[in-house]
Amino acid sequence: MSAREAAASILVVDDEPAIRRALGTNLRAHGFSVDTASTAQEALERYERAHPDLIVLDLGLPDLDGAEVIRRVRAQGTTPIIVLSVRDAEPDKVAALDAGADDYVTKPFGADELLARVRAALRRLAGPNAGPEGVFVAGDLRVDPRRRAVTVRGTPVHLTPTEYELLKVFIRYPERVLTDRMLLEAVWGRDYSSESHYLHVYVARLRKKLRADDRSAGPIATEPGVGYRFRTDY
Amino acid sequence: MQRWPAAARYGGALAGVALVTAVIGQVPGGARIANVSMLYLAAVLFSALYLGRGPAVLAAFTSFLSFNWFFVEPVHRVTVADPADLVSLLLFLLTAVVTGQLAADQRARAQQAREREREALVLYDIVRLMAEQPLAEALHAVADRLRRELGLEGAAIEVDELAGAPLRTAAGGDRAQRLLEQPARAARFVIGGGHTPTDGRSATPGRWVRVMPPSQTGRRDVEGRLYVAALTRGERRRGQLLLLRPSSATAFSSSEDRLITASAGQLALAIEREELRRRATESEVLRRADDAKRTLLHAVSHDLRTPLSSIIAGATSLRQRDVEWSDREREEFLEGIEGEARRLDRIVGNLLSVSRIESGSLRPTKEWHDLGALVDDVVERERARGHPVRVTCPAALPALHIDYVEIDQALSNLIENAAGYAPAGTDVEVDVRSRTGAVEVRVSDRGPGVPADARDRVFEPFERADGGRRTGTGLGLTVAKRFVQAHGGDIRVEERDGGGATFVLTLPASE
Numbered sequence: 001m002s003a004r005e006a007a008a009s010i011l012v013v014d015d016e017p018a019i020r021r022a023l024g025t026n027l028r029a030h031g032f033s034v035d036t037a038s039t040a041q042e043a044l045e046r047y048e049r050a051h052p053d054l055i056v057l058d059l060g061l062p063d064l065d066g067a068e069v070i071r072r073v074r075a076q077g078t079t080p081i082i083v084l085s086v087r088d089a090e091p092d093k094v095a096a097l098d099a100g101a102d103d104y105v106t107k108p109f110g111a112d113e114l115l116a117r118v119r120a121a122l123r124r125l126a127g128p129n130a131g132p133e134g135v136f137v138a139g140d141l142r143v144d145p146r147r148r149a150v151t152v153r154g155t156p157v158h159l160t161p162t163e164y165e166l167l168k169v170f171i172r173y174p175e176r177v178l179t180d181r182m183l184l185e186a187v188w189g190r191d192y193s194s195e196s197h198y199l200h201v202y203v204a205r206l207r208k209k210l211r212a213d214d215r216s217a218g219p220i221a222t223e224p225g226v227g228y229r230f231r232t233d234y
Numbered sequence: 235m236q237r238w239p240a241a242a243r244y245g246g247a248l249a250g251v252a253l254v255t256a257v258i259g260q261v262p263g264g265a266r267i268a269n270v271s272m273l274y275l276a277a278v279l280f281s282a283l284y285l286g287r288g289p290a291v292l293a294a295f296t297s298f299l300s301f302n303w304f305f306v307e308p309v310h311r312v313t314v315a316d317p318a319d320l321v322s323l324l325l326f327l328l329t330a331v332v333t334g335q336l337a338a339d340q341r342a343r344a345q346q347a348r349e350r351e352r353e354a355l356v357l358y359d360i361v362r363l364m365a366e367q368p369l370a371e372a373l374h375a376v377a378d379r380l381r382r383e384l385g386l387e388g389a390a391i392e393v394d395e396l397a398g399a400p401l402r403t404a405a406g407g408d409r410a411q412r413l414l415e416q417p418a419r420a421a422r423f424v425i426g427g428g429h430t431p432t433d434g435r436s437a438t439p440g441r442w443v444r445v446m447p448p449s450q451t452g453r454r455d456v457e458g459r460l461y462v463a464a465l466t467r468g469e470r471r472r473g474q475l476l477l478l479r480p481s482s483a484t485a486f487s488s489s490e491d492r493l494i495t496a497s498a499g500q501l502a503l504a505i506e507r508e509e510l511r512r513r514a515t516e517s518e519v520l521r522r523a524d525d526a527k528r529t530l531l532h533a534v535s536h537d538l539r540t541p542l543s544s545i546i547a548g549a550t551s552l553r554q555r556d557v558e559w560s561d562r563e564r565e566e567f568l569e570g571i572e573g574e575a576r577r578l579d580r581i582v583g584n585l586l587s588v589s590r591i592e593s594g595s596l597r598p599t600k601e602w603h604d605l606g607a608l609v610d611d612v613v614e615r616e617r618a619r620g621h622p623v624r625v626t627c628p629a630a631l632p633a634l635h636i637d638y639v640e641i642d643q644a645l646s647n648l649i650e651n652a653a654g655y656a657p658a659g660t661d662v663e664v665d666v667r668s669r670t671g672a673v674e675v676r677v678s679d680r681g682p683g684v685p686a687d688a689r690d691r692v693f694e695p696f697e698r699a700d701g702g703r704r705t706g707t708g709l710g711l712t713v714a715k716r717f718v719q720a721h722g723g724d725i726r727v728e729e730r731d732g733g734g735a736t737f738v739l740t741l742p743a744s745e
Contacts, residue, residue, distance in 0.1 A: 018544035018570045025563050026551045086539045107543035111550040 007148040008122055009033045009050065013043040013069070014058040014084065023056065026111050027118070031147070040064035044072055048189075051165050052079065053145060054121055056114070059085040059096060067099045074100035076189035077165075078172070080121040084109065122146045127172040129232055136171045138232035140212045141219055143171055153212045162187065163206045170220070170230035179227040203228060240288070247281040247289035251296045255304060270305050271326045274298075278330045282337035290334035298327040349489035356383050357496055364504035369396065370403055372504075378405035380497060384490055386477050387458060390414040393465075393473040393505055397512050401473075410478050413458050420460035420478065425495060442485070459483055463494050465502035472505045530695060537581060537708045541574040548574075584709035587643070588695060591716040598637035598720055605631050605673055605741075608638065609666055612645045616662075621653035627666040631673060632743045640717040641741070647710035648677040648725070648737050655681025655735070672723075673743045680734040689727050714739070 010032045012023045020036045027034045035050060037043040040061045047055065055073065059066030070081055082103040083096045093104045102124075103117050123134030125145040130136050136143040140153045145168065150157045159167060169178070169186045180196045183203075192198065203220060211218040221229045238246075254277045258270055274297035282290035302323055307315045314320045356379070363375040373391045381389040388406025404414045413420050423442040442461060461477040475498050486494065548567040552559065559567075590596050606627050613623045634641075652662040656679040665676040684692055693715045695708065715725045723741040730736045 016540060016544060018541070018574050019547060021566060022544060022547040022551060022570050025566055026547070026554075026557075029557045029559065029563065086536055086543065107539055108546040109543065111547055111554055114547075 007031075007033050008054065008146050009035065009052040009148070010118065011035045011037065011043065011046055011050070011052040011055045013037045013040075013055065013061070013066075015039065015060070015062050016058070019058070019084075022111075023114075026115070030115060032118075038062075040066070040069045043069055047073055047079070048076070051077070051161055053125065053148065053168075054118060055079055055081045056118070057081055057083050057101070059083060059087060059092070067095055070096065070099040070101050077186055078169070080125060082114075082117055082121060084114070119146065125168060125172065127174055129171070129174050138171075138174065138219060139234050140216065141210060143167065152210060157209050159206070159209065162202055163209070166202055166206055167210075170228075174230050174232045177223050177226055177229050181227075183227065238285075243285040243289045244292055246285050247277075247293040248296060250277040250280055251293055251300055253277070254297070255300045258305065270301060271322070271329075274301055274326070275330055275333065278334045279337050282334040283341050287335065287338040287342075290338050291331065294327065294330035294334050297330055298323065301326065349487075352383075353489065353493045353496065356380075356493055357500060360497055360500050361504075364500070369505075369508050370401060373401070373501075374403040374405060376497075376501065377403055380475075380477070380494075381405045384477065384486070384493070386479055388414050388478040390476040390478075391465075391473065391501060392476065394471065396505065396509060404476075406478065413460070413478055414476050420458040421481065423459065423461045425461070425463045425491070425498075442491070457481065461486070461494070463498040465498050465505065467502045467506050472502050475501060533695065533708060534585065538578065541578045541581070544574040545571050545578070581709065584647075584713045587713045587717070588709055591713070591720075596716070596720050598640055598717075600635045600637055600721075602633045603636055603638050603641075605634050605636075605666065605675075608642060609645065609664060609675065612642055612649065613664060616646065616649045616653065619650075621649060622661045623649060623653075623664055624661040625664045625666075627664075628668060631666065631668055634673060634741055634743055636721055636741065637717075641721070644714035644717040644725070644739065645675060645677075647714040648675075648739060651710050652677050652679035652681070652735070652737065655679050657681065668743075669740075671743060673741050675739040675741075676736050677739070678730050678734060678736040680730075680732075683729055683733060683735045684727050686729075692727060693725070711737075 008031075010027055012020055012027070012034060013036070014020050014023070015038050017038070020038065024034045024036055035046050035052060037046050040063050043055070043057070043061075046052070057066050057069060061069070066083065066085070070083075073079060073081060080102040081100065082105060083101045084105050084107060085092065085096070086107045087093075088106045096104055102121055105114055105117060119134070122145050123130060126134045126136040126143065129138060134144070134146055136145070142151045143149070148164070150159055150164070150167065165187045166183065169183060180199050181193050184193050184195060184199050187202075188195070188198065207218050207220045210220065217234050219231050219234050221231050221234075223229050251274070254273050258273060278290055278293045278297060281293040302312060302314065303310060306319050306323060314323065359379055360376050363379060364372050366372040366375065373393070377389040377391050380386070386406070388404060388410025390402065390404035390406075393401040404411050406414065422445045424445050425442050458481055459479045461479070463475045463477070464471055465473045465475060475494070477494065548571040552564065552567050606629075609625060609627055613625050616623050649662055649664065656662050660680045663676075663678045665678070667674045667676065693711050695712045711725075718725050718739055718741065721741055723739065725737055725739050728736045728738060
């Protein structure tokens with residue numbers, strides 16, 4: 001992976017301006033697109049608007065405790081969260097991880113360690129079928145979450161943020177039947193769990209974009225009356 | 235009645251029988267046996283109820299004899315003519331003795347009940363008095379209560395040791411106080427469990443034994459009788475109870491003995507409880523101090539780590555070899571590192587100030603300074619740090635006798651605190667006002683303000699009104715307040731009209 005061309009998006013949430021600046025500069029230099037927030041309120045707004053691929057979250061925020069931010073993000077989706085905190089006691093770590101955080105890094109931390117953990121979290125995003133590089137490959141399809149790059153038979157495919165969110169959920173649970181409700185909650189949040197027509201529209205678009213040509217079936221299979229299944233052997 | 239000498243009581247019984255005999259003698263035509271026996275029985279019952287068991291028996295027999303001598307045919311003879319009269323007489327004797335004994339039992343029980351009630355009341359009083367604080371006053375109240383209850387000349391309680399010191403209290407007049415203090419001239423008695431008697435007799439529990447101090451041997455001119463009861467709990471002696479009576483006093487009754495023994499027990503128990511309570515308080519104080527220290531350490535490490543995180547994140551970024559940093563990026567990291575290192579320095583400076591304040595080694599070096607110039611200095615520096623500040627300051631201010639460095643730091647800390655809370659785009663306002671005998675510097679922001687219940691707390695180390703913000707040092711307000719207080723001034727926080735907080739720094743000014 002060469003730096004400064006990939007585009008996985010990371011939301012950095014910390015009330016310390018110095019940390020926000022240092023992390024922002026560093027992550028951008030390593031090829032991520034970075035958004036920052038200094039309060040929980042701001043973080044949740046950014047999350048809902050931009051659906052970042054990863055959140056780096058400080059627990060001691062001025063308006064809400066970080067653990068509450070984790071719970072609210074988890075109520076809407078599976079976006080990986082790396083906690084960044086000066087709290088180094090075991091109960092704090094347990095509470096954050098149990099609330100839904102994916103990783104916990106104590107301050108002070110080295111830039112290399114944090115980057116490694118960011119890479120690891122993004123690799124897991126590629127699902128169980130990902131190779132050691134963290135790239136999901138199935139049939140004609142290739143998804144690299146770290147670069148936010150999707151290709152079909154080597155041709156780059158342009159996806160809207162929502163389509164990409166949907167694809168991320170599919171590749172995370174390949175070969176599993178996902179109900180409408182599960183998909184709606186994972187991509188749009190709990191408030192939308194009954195808006196199936198949304199889902200059908202987006203699945204139809206995504207299915208079309210992931211097909212190499214009209215003869216190919218594509219990876220998204222419909223399970224009548226239940227939902228969808230993402231196939232890896234099509 | 236119990237106190238009457240035996241002779242008086244037996245005399246009383248005889249007098250009663252004589253009175254009855256005289257009354258019957260006055261009745262014209264003599265009396266019938268039934269009535270006579272009833273009247274004598276009344277005399278026996280009177281003796282039993284008011285004079286005791288022995289006098290009742292005496293009354294029964296003398297009644298029997300008088301009855302026989304004066305009223306049974308042949309009169310004035312011991313012999314009895316009619317066998318039926320003999321039966322009546324013997325039956326009378328039996329009835330008189332038995333009812334006399336029953337009545338005497340009744341009386342003894344009533345007496346006992348009264349004594350028990352009195353003991354219980356006094357003991358209850360002692361327990362109640364001992365619950366009062368402080369202990370010295372409680373002990374005095376108990377000594378006085380015992381003195382009055384037992385009709386003593388004086389009473390004293392001596393505690394061998396409580397919280398490292400002996401404790402002594404005495405109730406009574408001057409003479410009693412003197413004798414209780416130096417009891418060499420009083421005959422000394424101890425009750426079981428007290429001192430080992432010197433005359434070889436062993437002290438049986440609940441009995442007083444006379445002790446002869448060597449200095450007193452052979453002396454007749456004793457000034458009082460001193461009764462000493464040891465206060466013991468288990469094996470441990472905690473002190474003694476001293477009771478002083480005039481040398482003419484008779485012995486304590488057995489009820490009083492019991493009362494004294496029980497009181498001594500209660501006193502020992504109360505002293506032990508007090509000692510345990512004091513020990514518990516001591517360990518509680520230690521525990522709290524320990525807690526405070528732990529909280530402080532925790533907060534310090536937390537607050538030191540925050541700028542350290544930024545410094546380490548910046549430094550490790552710069553050392554990364556996989557990225558070619560541009561000059562602008564490099565400058566950004568270095569700026570962050572320097573800024574946070576300076577912040578760390580301020581935290582350490584404030585920590586040192588706090589430790590100087592806590593250890594009491596704060597010695598302001600006061601000189602005459604112009605407050606307006608000081609405010610300008612501080613504001614200039616804060617603006618350079620990127621905090622927008624607006625100042626209102628009258629042209630003429632009285633010169634103040636202050637330590638420039640300390641007041642400078644206090645004001646800087648207030649402005650920095652306000653800047654930390656002021657929303658972006660709003661100024662921190664500094665308003666200097668001259669009052670009679672004082673100068674006020676008001677530092678205001680449009681932040682969330684300080685809730686009323688946190689207005690004292692915010693000046694404690696590492697306390698924050700919102701509990702979460704971390705951009706300050708956690709010590710700024712503490713240091714500011716202590717510095718200003720060392721100048722005879724103070725800092726308080728108020729709600730600002732239209733939202734926000736106003737910190738008011740007041741310094742005394744001599745005209």
